[in-house]
Amino acid sequence: MARHGGRILADQLAVQGVKRVFSVPGESFLAALDGLYDAGIPNIVCRQEGGAAMMAEAHGKMTGTPGVLFVTRGPGATNAASGLHVARQDSTPMVVFVGQIARGDRDREAFQEVDYRRFFGPLVKWAAEVDQTERLPEYISHAFHVATSGRPGPVVLALPEDMLSAEADVPDLAPPARLAPVASPAQVAAITDALSHARRPLVVVGGPHWSREAAAHLASFAEAFDLPVAATFRRQDHMDNRHSHYAGDLGVGMNPKLGTRLAEADLVLALGTRLGDTATNGYTLLDPARPGPRIVHVHPDPDELGRVWRPDPGIALPAPAMVAALARLTGQPGPWAEWTAAARRDYDAWTTPRETPGAVKMEQVIAWLSDHLPEDAIVTNGAGNYAAFLHRYFAFKGYGTQLAPTSGSMGYGFPAAISAKLEHPGRPVICLAGDGCFQMTLNEMSTAVQHGANMVVIVANNGRYGTIRMHQERTYPGRVSGTDLANPDYPALARAYGGDGVVVADQSEFPAAMDRALAADVPFVVELRLDPEALATSFTLSEARAMGRAR
Structure with a gap:
């Protein structure tokens, strides 16, 4: 029975066992959206392709099965590149479908035209473009195989919109049969x-x-x-x-x-x-x-x-x-x-905490989390000075409780937390983010609210890109340039999106704030007002400046 390419694609995803996809919609893959509608596969609609890609990557990291992402051509695809880089460096299985211009318009620099084989080639295991509707099952089966074989990683399939809307009578392909590896x-x-x-x-x-x-x-x-x-x-x-x-x-x-x-x-x-x-x-x-x-x-x-x-x-x-x-x-x-x-x-x-300056102390925050969170709680983070406290002072108790980018990508923790909460709605999910890190993807707060992901976000607010500032003070002491931040009221921003939050200005306030956050049925932000002098290293900013001058 003939089906349009979008339905063939969606049915093939169902055959592969895909439970949900992540996307930012585009007119280039309307047929795929129509196919997902019929196939009943949930589509997590995101606000920016970078965040959507990180959600898909986090899904792949948690489950061992490819996270699936749909983005549109041109700027949609290029925005998603940050998440693909995470998947490549973190060895995470991921399959990305990119809407593409019509086949007859190629090589004319048509609207949003990109050669995805060349653009994504260094970032992914395999990049291809599907020219024939009847070959969609073949390409999709191969994409899932490549994404999970050997060292797992991301795969990109470009989908010309006229190919996707065309009809074909073609059977679905079963997933490849595999034997479990055994050491000889x-x-x-x-x-x-x-x-x-x-x-x-x-x-x-x-x-x-x-x-x-x-x-x-x-x-x-x-x-x-x-x-x-x-x-x-x-x-x-x-x-x-x-x-x-x-x-x-x-x-x-x-x-x-x-x-x-x-x-x-x-x-x-x-x-x-x-x-x-x-x-x-x-x-x-x-x-x-x-x-x-x-x-x-x-x-x-x-x-x-x-x-x-x-x-x-x-x-x-x-x-x-x-x-x-x-x-x-x-x-x-x-x-x-x-x-x-x-x-x-x-x-x-x-791992014995070393005291840092200020009324709120990150080492005590992390120690409290390590001692009080349930053992199956999932902790996510992106990149920044705050993350070193987490690495040093938090005791991870079991597999599947840490979601973080080995690629060092800022902005990762929040979309990863959304993905984790969707996959494990009964487990506490806590995102650690710096003020700079959180602002890279905080627009996905509306994604979290829309899809009912009630995670907790702890924002370490020191008013700067802390890691870069640390290196700046050591290399060019007293010459601050490009590392200060103007920040919003994070709890107020969360409430504007439909979440909630609270500011912690003293360490004694933190336990009550976390009790309230963990009990919330909406995304909840705990903003930590940190002393800018506090660093995750063995010295403060003032000591870093002194080290720089000593050189």
Whole structure:
């Protein structure tokens, strides 16, 4: 039976198990909107394509299935690029459909014309344009396969509007059948053999494909072999941070002692992580151009193995498949008991709050959240100085409780929180955002209200782009340029959108504010009025200035 391309597309999404899509509507894909109407797939209508893309990316990160985004041609597609960059660097499955000009108008610089293969090529795993309506099922099936295979990532399909509105009689295609990956005996033996020759091993975990079950397997393996485990940047929920073998995170603002431990290790067992520049402090703790520790690298993409580091060996396998096999082994701890115990002591000392200036103290805010939020609460954040407090002082208790961009994208936390609340309406969702970070995507407040996403947003308001100001004061002390912010009344703004909020000007007010926020049935903003001198580092702004002058 003939269907127009929009209905074929929507039916194919249903076959792929898509539960919701995110979009900013455009006339270039009206047929797709019509198809979604018939297919009954919820469409989360957003306010700007950057925020919509981050919501779709967060969905993919939470579920392991591709987040689906619809945007229109030209400015719609280019606005979405920020979320695609997050998906690429975070190894998140995502499928993006872009409305395109009619096929007969190509190469005339028609209204909003863009060559999406060239534009998105460096940002995505695959970019293509569908020219024939009858091939939509084929292209969509392949897009979902590419987005989830190997190292997951984003895929873009451009849809010429005349192709999408045309009719074709074509059957749907079932999703590809897959076998669950399993570690071979030889692969497991390679790891145990490497451990048998080590004296200072360090397990470093990160990357995609993880789950609650995988986190439990990791903990069992670490216990059995008495191994210290470090998480990479914003992958702290891969292991319960309260576990005796968790040693901290190798991220921005990492514990210097953990960084030293990475540099001093004689064996690095890298599970799922690419072991990039953030984890290695700009390749200074480990240098791929110089001899270093033995690196046993487990990663789902065979092309990643050996691309930066010399693996010894490299094992092309999703990390959870490997830790499942390792967890079944009888433990054989080596001569590193004190090495492991010291790693945990260093973590405990690092996470003991250090007081910062001001009546509201971020270290106490994060400590309260860590102690009082339910264990299944989802915490999201974007980028900024405030996030370092979260990384340092919050104990993530289980997998699926952290949503944050390893790409370091500002503005991510709020749209991610909306997506999280839609996916898990019964769980508390708390977004941490700086005043600069929040203002990049706060227009999605109306999206949250429209779709009933009653998350909590904690805004760390210090009146500046704090991280940039910190570096500015260290490099050019006393020469402030381009880092100050004029801010709105955030609770009043939330109420204007249909939410609610409160200002916290003293630390004693914070617990009551959070009780009210968590009980609200609308999006709720808690604005923290912070002392501008407070920084997430081991010094204040005035100390940063002094350091700059000392140079």
